[in-house]
Amino acid sequence: MRISTKKELLLDGIQAVIGVVTSKNTLPILSNILIESDKNKVRFTATDLDIGMTTEKETDVIEDGSITAPAKRFIDIVKELPEGKVELYTKKNHMVIIESKGIIFKILGIPKDEFPTLPNIDNKKTLSLKQPDLKKMLEMTCFAMSNDETRYVLNGVCFIVAKELIKTVATDGRRLAIVSKKNETSFKEDEKVIIPTKTIQALVHALKEKGEVKITFSQNQIMFTVDELRIVSRLIEGEFPNYEQAIPKETKNKIKVSKDRLSAAIKRASLLTTPESQAIKLQVGKDSLIVSKITPEIGETQEDVEASYGGEGFLIGFNPTYLLDVLKAIGEQELAIELSGPDKPAVIRVDEEYIYIVLPMQIT
Numbered sequence: 001m002r003i004s005t006k007k008e009l010l011l012d013g014i015q016a017v018i019g020v021v022t023s024k025n026t027l028p029i030l031s032n033i034l035i036e037s038d039k040n041k042v043r044f045t046a047t048d049l050d051i052g053m054t055t056e057k058e059t060d061v062i063e064d065g066s067i068t069a070p071a072k073r074f075i076d077i078v079k080e081l082p083e084g085k086v087e088l089y090t091k092k093n094h095m096v097i098i099e100s101k102g103i104i105f106k107i108l109g110i111p112k113d114e115f116p117t118l119p120n121i122d123n124k125k126t127l128s129l130k131q132p133d134l135k136k137m138l139e140m141t142c143f144a145m146s147n148d149e150t151r152y153v154l155n156g157v158c159f160i161v162a163k164e165l166i167k168t169v170a171t172d173g174r175r176l177a178i179v180s181k182k183n184e185t186s187f188k189e190d191e192k193v194i195i196p197t198k199t200i201q202a203l204v205h206a207l208k209e210k211g212e213v214k215i216t217f218s219q220n221q222i223m224f225t226v227d228e229l230r231i232v233s234r235l236i237e238g239e240f241p242n243y244e245q246a247i248p249k250e251t252k253n254k255i256k257v258s259k260d261r262l263s264a265a266i267k268r269a270s271l272l273t274t275p276e277s278q279a280i281k282l283q284v285g286k287d288s289l290i291v292s293k294i295t296p297e298i299g300e301t302q303e304d305v306e307a308s309y310g311g312e313g314f315l316i317g318f319n320p321t322y323l324l325d326v327l328k329a330i331g332e333q334e335l336a337i338e339l340s341g342p343d344k345p346a347v348i349r350v351d352e353e354y355i356y357i358v359l360p361m362q363i364t
Helices: 007-020 071-080 131-139 197-206 259-270 320-329
Strands: 002-006 032-038 041-047 051-058 060-063 065-070 085-091 095-100 103-108 126-130 156-161 165-171 175-182 191-196 212-217 221-226 229-234 254-258 280-285 288-295 299-305 314-318 334-338 346-350 354-358
Touching: 002 007, 007 032, 007 041, 007 051, 007 071, 007 085, 007 197, 032 060, 032 071, 051 197, 065 071, 071 095, 071 103, 126 131, 131 165, 131 175, 131 197, 131 212, 156 197, 175 320, 191 197, 191 229, 197 221, 197 229, 254 259, 259 280, 259 288, 259 299, 259 320, 259 334, 314 320, 320 354
Parallel strands: none
Antiparallel strands: 002 060, 002 085, 032 041, 032 065, 041 051, 051 229, 085 095, 095 103, 126 212, 156 165, 156 191, 165 175, 175 354, 212 221, 221 229, 254 334, 280 288, 280 314, 288 299, 334 346, 346 354
């Protein structure tokens, strides 16, 4: 294999797929990136066996071939090269040579034969969405995913396609985020899959503010094609909880408040939280909202936040992270938060597209 390319192109190709690589891999080959040259293209591939990513770049290919190189060391070397032309080629004993303006690096690679082959998913069941639409849907739900390995079906986003609606849903058992958009595509088949956390993170990073993403479904895998990048992932097996029964009916008891003002107050109150004392307090009264936190061994804080509310007053506690996550995700500046009592969940609804539900915490 031998290619003549630019540092920028080489770096872009590696960075597009290196997020899959982890040092925790038990197989040494999974710490490597597969590099293949063919005609006028160079292809970069990485996998951890659960998710695989591959991207192609057009460049000058002098000789077709393939090799795998240690991912982290390879990208660290490329980053330190000067801007401009780079020669990348292989020699006997699987040696990878990188040359640029009088600089020569030689690193030992592993032959392609040992690298896992990514599954080939046919394009019979393919849905096309606008990249920014899917990116927003995932960003508004993925923070509610669980990281509890004992509740494996919650360790991802449930992606639902129906004739009328396309939904993304995530929950960790203490909060629930749902985005529903009209299905304006020609794809009208029913699909319900659970996409793992690592795949969601890679996809959100890859999606751009323009263009389309193609989503291809198979029995236990899914493929996302974002421009020249392909992400192939296993799906989480199991039944996602019946989230619809957890959605409260809309209530008239709503507190209207500035998102930025509330977010700032919650951030300040969270400065006094500890792992043993996480809950902050919201004292709700007629046209009144007080955000406070008392941690006996540290100190206390209290802050008045301008708000509009006409219901009965009460005191309620929340994990501040669960509130800050949703406030960061939504774009609306004025919020209407449904609060029905000290032991009832808070609900935020944005138009008919978004619902966020968070359970309160016990306070003393």
